Amino acid sequence: MNALGRHILAELYGCNSAILNDVAKVESVMVDAALEAGAEVREAVFHKFSPQGVSGVVVISESHLAIHTWPELSYAAVDVFTCGDRVDPWDACRCLAEKMQAAEYEATEFQRGNRNRLLAEKVS
Amino acid sequence: MNALGRHILAELYGCNSAILNDVAKVESVMVDAALEAGAEVREAVFHKFSPQGVSGVVVISESHLAIHTWPELSYAAVDVFTCGDRVDPWDACRCLAEKMQAAEYEATEFQRGNRNRLLAEKVS
Numbered sequence: 001m002n003a004l005g006r007h008i009l010a011e012l013y014g015c016n017s018a019i020l021n022d023v024a025k026v027e028s029v030m031v032d033a034a035l036e037a038g039a040e041v042r043e044a045v046f047h048k049f050s051p052q053g054v055s056g057v058v059v060i061s062e063s064h065l066a067i068h069t070w071p072e073l074s075y076a077a078v079d080v081f082t083c084g085d086r087v088d089p090w091d092a093c094r095c096l097a098e099k100m101q102a103a104e105y106e107a108t109e110f111q112r113g114n115r116n117r118l119l120a121e122k123v124s
Numbered sequence: 125m126n127a128l129g130r131h132i133l134a135e136l137y138g139c140n141s142a143i144l145n146d147v148a149k150v151e152s153v154m155v156d157a158a159l160e161a162g163a164e165v166r167e168a169v170f171h172k173f174s175p176q177g178v179s180g181v182v183v184i185s186e187s188h189l190a191i192h193t194w195p196e197l198s199y200a201a202v203d204v205f206t207c208g209d210r211v212d213p214w215d216a217c218r219c220l221a222e223k224m225q226a227a228e229y230e231a232t233e234f235q236r237g238n239r240n241r242l243l244a245e246k247v248s
Contacts, residue, residue: 045167057181063192077236112201
């Protein structure tokens with residue numbers, strides 16, 4: 001891998017709306033996904049919005065996982081950013097999709113900080 | 125806009141390394157960028173890593189701003205996610221680049237939750 005980080009943006013469709021609207025459950029699913037991918041959890045902050053929806057982030061030593069939910073549409077926007085080679089962001093992503101009971105999801109991985117890694121390799 | 129959210133991934137190059145390694149300064153820059161874009165700040169969590177680097181997230185009512193810094197490369201990976209039409213993520217992004225004293229930056233906007241918005245419009 002030539003990048004400093006891997007960043008997955010995932011669209012989770014057809015999720016369980018009750019889970020998406022339950023801030024404690026969303027937090028627990030997010031922390032579990034981080035742990036299942038082997039990440040070290042540093043901090044988690046979650047908010048329940050009125051009348052519905054949850055936003056939250058898990059800061060991990062390897063970067064972060066973030067989620068924003070639209071229970072009324074059974075939809076969640078997720079992103080998983082990891083640096084280093086130890087944690088695979090796809091493990092967290094698949095875990096999240098499963099635990100949110102997504103009927104389907106679309107996810108794309110972006111490499112972050114490519115240019116700097118190349119520069120760093122050149123000067124080292 | 126047909127999406128539920130707008131998500132900018134930005135690569136900030138040639139930043140001020142002293143700022144990138146100062147957790148209090150990074151937090152203040154991130155919160156300022158959120159406020160300058162007109163967002164409502166809910167919570168902020170930041171971590172300083174050893175020997176260097178800062179990770180942090182500002183949760184806003186409109187979604188989030190996240191940053192991960194590599195002071196040794198003068199590089200920061202930023203993402204700004206906003207939902208609704210009131211806050212323009214580019215305002216936060218440009219503000220961040222300026223306050224980090226980035227020599228240059230590359231940023232790309234992704235629309236999030238497009239399909240659901242279309243479905244929601246169809247059934248309403």
